[in-house]
Amino acid sequence: MDHDFAAQRAETRATYAELRDGPGLPEFADVDSFLVPEGEADWRPLADALSKEGFDCDWVEDDEEGRYLVATLPDQIISADGIWLGEEVATRLALDHGFAPDGWGLMGDGED
Numbered sequence: 017m018d019h020d021f022a023a024q025r026a027e028t029r030a031t032y033a034e035l036r037d038g039p040g041l042p043e044f045a046d047v048d049s050f051l052v053p054e055g056e057a058d059w060r061p062l063a064d065a066l067s068k069e070g071f072d073c074d075w076v077e078d079d080e081e082g083r084y085l086v087a088t089l090p091d092q093i094i095s096a097d098g099i100w101l102g103e104e105v106a107t108r109l110a111l112d113h114g115f116a117p118d119g120w121g122l123m124g125d126g127e128d
Contacts, residue, residue: 019111025100028120032096035122046123047092047099049106051085057114059085065109071102084118085110094122 035041049071053059062085063073071087078084087110089102099120107117 019107021104021107024103024107024117028100028103029096031120032099041094042122043094044091045094046088046090047094047102048121048123049087049089049103049110050118050120051087051106051110051115052118053083053085054114054116059083059115062110062113062115063087065113066106069105069109071106085115088123 032041051062059073059075063075066073066085066087071089073088074086076084076086087106092098092102103117103120110117
């Protein structure tokens with residue numbers, strides 16, 4: 017089955033709008049994309065490909081949450097389109113490497 021990028025983008029826009037209208041959003045933040053392996057996909061080639069696109073990557077093995085890769089774009093301007101651009105790049109690479117997207121999140125305000 018092909019991935020539905022239009023639905024994913026719509027969900028990102030809706031989540032952004034909820035956050036913007038609720039507790040508010042920082043102007044800058046690190047944007048995390050969460051990517052889960054399908055089957056026994058190796059995370060290392062995906063992390064290498066994402067790193068070449070400017071992502072910082074961390075592999076997580078959690079007893080409660082399972083196994084997943086966190087791909088972070090640091091210090092991003094926060095907007096619906098800005099989040100989507102990074103998420104789309106991460107998703108396309110993830111799908112090419114046997115992973116599926118599992119949402120995004122914001123970390124901090126991008127300031128030290």
